[in-house]
Amino acid sequence: MRDKTGQSVSKKEVLMxxxxxxSAVSLEMINFVLHIVGNIPSxxxxxxxxxxxxxxxxxxxxxxxxxxxxxxxxxxxxxDSIVGEFTVLDGRAELIxxxxxxxxxxxxxxxxxxxxxxxxxxxxxGVIQEKVVIEDYVFxxxxxxxxxxxxxxxxxxxxxxAVITKDVKPYSIVGGIPAREIGERKNKNPSxxxxxxxxxx
Numbered sequence: 001m002r003d004k005t006g007q008s009v010s011k012k013e014v015l016m017x018x019x020x021x022x023s024a025v026s027l028e029m030i031n032f033v034l035h036i037v038g039n040i041p042s043x044x045x046x047x048x049x050x051x052x053x054x055x056x057x058x059x060x061x062x063x064x065x066x067x068x069x070x071x072x073x074x075x076x077x078x079x080d081s082i083v084g085e086f087t088v089l090d091g092r093a094e095l096i097x098x099x100x101x102x103x104x105x106x107x108x109x110x111x112x113x114x115x116x117x118x119x120x121x122x123x124x125x126g127v128i129q130e131k132v133v134i135e136d137y138v139f140x141x142x143x144x145x146x147x148x149x150x151x152x153x154x155x156x157x158x159x160x161x162a163v164i165t166k167d168v169k170p171y172s173i174v175g176g177i178p179a180r181e182i183g184e185r186k187n188k189n190p191s192x193x194x195x196x197x198x199x200x201x
Contacts, residue, residue: 027071038067041200055091058099062197063087070112077101078136080194085201093129093148098136100194104160109134109146135170137190155185 030053037049043062051057053072058079067083069075071091077083078099085105089095092112097103111132130149134140138152141160152158152168159175159182168174173183 030072031068031070034067034069034072038065038069041065043197043201060193060197064105064198064201082194082197084142090132094131096131096133098134098138098154100137100190100192101134102139102194103134104140104142104144106143107140107146108144111148113148137192155188155190157183157185 034049034053037046040046043064046063046065046067047057050063050067050069050072055069055072056076057063058077058081060080061077061082063077063083064085064087066086068086068088069091070089074091074093075089075095075097077097078101080099081097081101081103083089083097083103084107087103087106088108088110090110090112095109095111109132112127112129115128128148132146132148133151134146135152135154135156137155138158139156140146140152140158141162143160144158144162144164146152146158146164150164150167152164153170153172155171156168157173158164158168158179159173161177162175162179163177164174165178168179169181171185171188172181173185174180175182
């Protein structure tokens, strides 16, 4: 047997590729259903379905409408955190979001990206997947982009539109493309709560 590039493949490899394809299609169906769920105007209903799909969501946390999630089974959200409208959460590798985290609208958090140096751009060696961690009391401004392998330290602030390519120190304020430190948060001992979610938002 030969693959689409004309290279010879064994029966075992054919079965392995077939299994991966079935798994990928199943995940695509789950992601499609969750995309529809993201448009239901009820926070409680959306959270129920996200949990059913495997997301771990802590007490008091809310996810606003329009979420796009890739593989919910590896997404963990702590307690009293908010995820804004039209946010992208990539769960193809571990994505850990702490407690009291405020993620504004249209933020994109990715933990999977193409390896531009791979010979076969679409093959397994053509994809890099790295864990992303957003620690407690972080604020991420609108339209920020978080790239794979990043840890954002406790209490840090990410400015609107920033692109995070490397770790962010605790309580630092970062902004720009790529993001760099532009300040420091004064409150080094946060204890606030973000409050009740808007039910129909």
